[in-house]
Amino acid sequence: MSDNAIPMPSRRALLGATGRTLSVSALAMVTGSGIAGISSAHAADPSQDVDILNAAIALEYEGIAAYQIAATSGLLQPAVVEIGVTFQGHHKGHRDILVKAVETLGGTPVTEKPLEEYAAGLNVASLRNQEDVLRLALRLEQGAANAYLGLIPSLGVNFHQVAGQMAGDEAFHAAILANALGEPIPKAALIFG
Amino acid sequence: MKFRLSIALCILAAFFFGTAFAGPAQQSSPQDARRMPTGDSVVPDTVSQALLERGEKLYVRRCGGCHSLDRNRTGPRHRGVYGRKAGSVADFRYSKALQLLNLIWTAETLDRWLENPAAVARGTSMGFRLGKADERKAVIAYLKSLSDTAERQGKN
Numbered sequence: 001m002s003d004n005a006i007p008m009p010s011r012r013a014l015l016g017a018t019g020r021t022l023s024v025s026a027l028a029m030v031t032g033s034g035i036a037g038i039s040s041a042h043a044a045d046p047s048q049d050v051d052i053l054n055a056a057i058a059l060e061y062e063g064i065a066a067y068q069i070a071a072t073s074g075l076l077q078p079a080v081v082e083i084g085v086t087f088q089g090h091h092k093g094h095r096d097i098l099v100k101a102v103e104t105l106g107g108t109p110v111t112e113k114p115l116e117e118y119a120a121g122l123n124v125a126s127l128r129n130q131e132d133v134l135r136l137a138l139r140l141e142q143g144a145a146n147a148y149l150g151l152i153p154s155l156g157v158n159f160h161q162v163a164g165q166m167a168g169d170e171a172f173h174a175a176i177l178a179n180a181l182g183e184p185i186p187k188a189a190l191i192f193g
Numbered sequence: 194m195k196f197r198l199s200i201a202l203c204i205l206a207a208f209f210f211g212t213a214f215a216g217p218a219q220q221s222s223p224q225d226a227r228r229m230p231t232g233d234s235v236v237p238d239t240v241s242q243a244l245l246e247r248g249e250k251l252y253v254r255r256c257g258g259c260h261s262l263d264r265n266r267t268g269p270r271h272r273g274v275y276g277r278k279a280g281s282v283a284d285f286r287y288s289k290a291l292q293l294l295n296l297i298w299t300a301e302t303l304d305r306w307l308e309n310p311a312a313v314a315r316g317t318s319m320g321f322r323l324g325k326a327d328e329r330k331a332v333i334a335y336l337k338s339l340s341d342t343a344e345r346q347g348k349n
Binding site for chain 2: 045047048051052054055056058059062120121122123139140142143144145146147150151153154155
């Protein structure tokens, strides 16, 4: 498909976009970026930000569900459950920030799916012990950190900082999980992204 | 006289055997055979095992936040994606942009997609970009190898 085939946005969409662009200061309050004066690289198409942020919300919902399933699986020691619940709280914090951002942009945040759908998608039926659960959590956290870093170039500049902060949280989780699993410390720099 | 005759015979023998066997010797060399394609030869498979292994590692770490090979998650499952029509996994809810995208996933289209998804389908919810060309090449080779396997097993 050539770029020429991409449909032009309708007048209504453009007007909506203008309205959304005007709410940049409100958006900065939501994300805490404090960069309201900087125009967005995607000011002409904030609806693209809505679509991408909604995918991030979906990612966070999956993370929340994964920790919920793990905490109630009976496979984890109490101390590990406590750490998992703390990490889940971070993911809930991410979700709340992203939901507010989508709403501020005039979009509709995606909703949570039933827990069993997440369980099927993550193939939790294959988990047999605590190490299996920790390895799944590690894969998800590594993937999430890389996902946030990889979507920064596609997001408007107002969201770069918050996406970086979320990537940092996911990388922190991954480091803790990798340490618990006895994984070696990566020798090369630029571990993520 | 005998000496001269011996030299002449040696030269003749060398000429005869050299001419007679030089050709077949060159044709039977495996190395030369690989270098010299014949009319019905196929393009050698240049995808190395190392590239596939790198592609798998990159896939797990970079794509694994949202995708799996066999299960739909935030994004659709990927086994068999190479050669498949975009937006065609039946039980996955795609964005409107992907539903309308008339595209077959090939090395070229996947490369463009991974470099900047919104440039291929504006309105896609996939914002992730894989910026380095060599990393895209490895991931695409890995996905293609899975599609080849799926096709052979009738699971595509």
